[in-house]
Amino acid sequence: MRLGWAFILTGALATPASAQSDPLAPLPAQQPTGAPAQQAASAPAQQVLRAPVQQAASGFDGYRETLAYKARLAGVREATIQATIPYLRLNSTAIRLDRAQPGGASNPNAIPPFAPYKAKHVNSALIQRGRTRYRSHYARLLQIERRFGVEPQILMAIYGHETSYGSVTGNFDLVDVLATLAYEGRRREFFEEEFVAALKLLDRGTSRSRLKGSWAGATGYPQFMPTNVLRLAVDGDGDGYANIWSNELDGLASIANYLRDAGWKPDLHWGIPVRVPSTLNRAAIVSRLKAPRCEAVYRRHSQWKTVREWRALGVMPTRRSLPDHEMATLIEPDGPNATAYLLTTNYRAILDYNCSNFYALSVGLLGDAIAGD
Known part of the structure; x- marks a missing residue:
C-alpha cells in the first residue's frame, strides 16, 4: 500500500498530464474532494511541518507529499519545494531501465570473460582521446595529484569510462528520475536521500537545467550522485567554483577528491x-x-x-x-x-566508485595506456 504524507500547500497541488499514467499504481489515483482543496487554498504562506498521516491521495500524486515532508525535515527551502515538487513527472523510462538491472545472477559461477569487456572499454579511440587531454592538462593534473595524491591517468580513465570524456553525460532530468526511482521503491531510502540532495543543489543556486544526467541520477563529468556533488565536488582550476558539468579540471579534481575519500594511498599503483x-x-x-x-x-x-x-x-x-x-x-x-x-588497496578505491571488477580493471588498464605504461 502506498500512502501519502499530509502537508499544506499555498495553492492546489498541480498534477501534470504525464503523471496520470502511473505504471506502478494498481488503480487510477482518486480525485481529491473539494474540502481538502479549499483548505489548501486558504493555508497561510508560512508552511507548517507536519508529521505524516494517511490521506486520500495515492500513487505518485500522494508520494509527492512524502517527498515534500522529507525535504522539509532536511531543511530544504520552502520556495524550492513549492517550485519543484508539485510539478514532478513520473519517468516510466527510468522505471523500465531500473527493472532491467540484474538483481543477482541465477548462477553465480556463470561469470563472463573479461576480454570482450576490456576490448570495448580499453580501445584505441579512448586511449588516444585520453592521451590528448592528458597532455593538454598535464601541468594542472600534476597539481591535482599533489593536492589529492591520486595518479592523474586514473582520473582521466574514469572520466573517459564514465562519459567518454564529457561527450555522454546523460539528458534525464535528475529531479524527476530520482523522485520516480524513490517512488518505485526498490531502493527507496537511497533515492529519497538523493532526491533531497538534488533539491539542496537547487537551494545552492544550481539551475534545474544543469541537473541533467543518467536515468539513475548520476550527473556531470564525474557522474556523481547528488549527495556526492554536495560533499565532494571541488574547484580544480582555481576560479573559486566547483563546476563539474562543463569544467574538465573541476570534474577531474572532484574525481580525485572522491578517490582520496575512498582511501586512495599516494604513490601506489592500482x-x-x-x-x-x-x-x-x-x-x-x-x-x-x-x-x-x-x-x-x-x-x-x-x-x-x-x-x-x-x-x-x-x-x-x-x-x-x-x-x-x-x-x-x-x-x-x-x-x-x-x-x-x-x-593493491587503491584498486579498492576504484571499486568504491563502481563496484565491478570489470569496471575497475578497465579503468586501471585504460589509465596505464593513457600514461604510456
Whole structure:
C-alpha cells in the first residue's frame, strides 16, 4: 500500500498530464474532494511541518507529499519545494531501465570473460582521446595529484569510462528520475536521500537545467550522485567554483577528491598484470574474508600477500612491478592460463566508485595506456 504524507500547500497541488499514467499504481489515483482543496487554498504562506498521516491521495500524486515532508525535515527551502515538487513527472523510462538491472545472477559461477569487456572499454579511440587531454592538462593534473595524491591517468580513465570524456553525460532530468526511482521503491531510502540532495543543489543556486544526467541520477563529468556533488565536488582550476558539468579540471579534481575519500594511498599503483604458474595451488589462496558489501565482486579476489610472497609462489609481473613489501591480492578475470592481476588497496578505491571488477580493471588498464605504461 502506498500512502501519502499530509502537508499544506499555498495553492492546489498541480498534477501534470504525464503523471496520470502511473505504471506502478494498481488503480487510477482518486480525485481529491473539494474540502481538502479549499483548505489548501486558504493555508497561510508560512508552511507548517507536519508529521505524516494517511490521506486520500495515492500513487505518485500522494508520494509527492512524502517527498515534500522529507525535504522539509532536511531543511530544504520552502520556495524550492513549492517550485519543484508539485510539478514532478513520473519517468516510466527510468522505471523500465531500473527493472532491467540484474538483481543477482541465477548462477553465480556463470561469470563472463573479461576480454570482450576490456576490448570495448580499453580501445584505441579512448586511449588516444585520453592521451590528448592528458597532455593538454598535464601541468594542472600534476597539481591535482599533489593536492589529492591520486595518479592523474586514473582520473582521466574514469572520466573517459564514465562519459567518454564529457561527450555522454546523460539528458534525464535528475529531479524527476530520482523522485520516480524513490517512488518505485526498490531502493527507496537511497533515492529519497538523493532526491533531497538534488533539491539542496537547487537551494545552492544550481539551475534545474544543469541537473541533467543518467536515468539513475548520476550527473556531470564525474557522474556523481547528488549527495556526492554536495560533499565532494571541488574547484580544480582555481576560479573559486566547483563546476563539474562543463569544467574538465573541476570534474577531474572532484574525481580525485572522491578517490582520496575512498582511501586512495599516494604513490601506489592500482595493480599490475602478472603471469601465474600452472603449479599455483589456488585452493590454498582462497580468501576467507567476508566483504561488507559487493560480496560477489570481492569473492573473486585471493588472500592478501606481499608482492615478495607472490613472487615466491611464481606469480611474476609482465611489465612494471610493485614494491616487494606492498600487500596485494590476485584476480584471474579470464580464468587460469590467461593474464591475471595483482591488485593493491587503491584498486579498492576504484571499486568504491563502481563496484565491478570489470569496471575497475578497465579503468586501471585504460589509465596505464593513457600514461604510456
